[in-house]
Amino acid sequence: MTDVNVKILPLPHFDGLDLPAYETSGSAGMDVRAAVGADDAVVLMPGHRAMVPTGLSVAIPEGYEIQVRPRSGLAAKHGLTCLNTPGTIDSDYRGEIKVILINLGDAPFTIARGERIAQLVLAPVTRLAWKKVGALDETARGAGGFGSTGR
Ligand SMILES: O=c1ccn([C@H]2C[C@H](O)[C@@H](COP(=O)(O)OP(=O)(O)OP(=O)(O)O)O2)c(=O)[nH]1
Numbered sequence: 001m002t003d004v005n006v007k008i009l010p011l012p013h014f015d016g017l018d019l020p021a022y023e024t025s026g027s028a029g030m031d032v033r034a035a036v037g038a039d040d041a042v043v044l045m046p047g048h049r050a051m052v053p054t055g056l057s058v059a060i061p062e063g064y065e066i067q068v069r070p071r072s073g074l075a076a077k078h079g080l081t082c083l084n085t086p087g088t089i090d091s092d093y094r095g096e097i098k099v100i101l102i103n104l105g106d107a108p109f110t111i112a113r114g115e116r117i118a119q120l121v122l123a124p125v126t127r128l129a130w131k132k133v134g135a136l137d138e139t140a141r142g143a144g145g146f147g148s149t150g151r
C-alpha cells in the first residue's frame with residue numbers, strides 16, 4: 001500500500017504537540033489532539049458542545065477527503081462524540097481543522113491540551129455527475145424503506 005502525501009501546516013498554537021499519528025500498524029485513523037490553551041482547558045458540561053481547535057491546517061490532494069471521526073473510548077466511557085460525525089475536511093479547505101465535540105454523558109468532561117479527541121481518516125472521494133431522467137427503473141423494494149422489511 002502506498003501512502004498518500006498530505007501537506008500539513010502546524011499553526012502557532014500547535015506548538016509542542018505531537019502530529020496526528022497512527023497508534024498501531026493497522027489503524028485506519030490518526031488520533032488528533034486538542035490544541036486548547038495549557039491553562040484554560042475546555043470543560044464540556046453534559047449536553048454542551050464545543051469547536052475544539054487542532055492547531056493544524058492541511059492541503060489534501062484532489063480526489064481525497066479527511067473524515068473526522070469520534071474515538072470509541074471517549075464515547076463508551078464518557079459519552080463524548082463528534083456532533084457532525086463523520087466530519088468532512090474538503091481537499092480545498094485551508095483553514096484550521098476543528099473538532100465539534102458534544103458531551104452526551106452525564107458528567108462534565110475536561111478536554112486538556114494534547115488530549116486525543118478524535119481520529120482523522122483519509123478516504124478517496126468519488127464525485128458523481130447527475131443524469132436527469134423522467135422515470136427510474138423498477139425494483140422489488142420500490143419506495144419501501146425506513147423499516148419496510150421489518151424490525
Ligand atoms: O468536523 C469538521 C467539519 C468541517 N470542517 C471544516 C473543513 C471543511 O472543508 C469545512 C466545511 O465543512 P462542511 O462542508 O461540513 O460544512 P458546511 O456547513 O457545509 O460549511 P461550508 O459552507 O463552508 O462548506 O469545514 C472542520 O474543520 N471540521
Ligand SMILES: [Mg+2]
Pocket residue numbers: none
Ligand atoms: Mg459544505
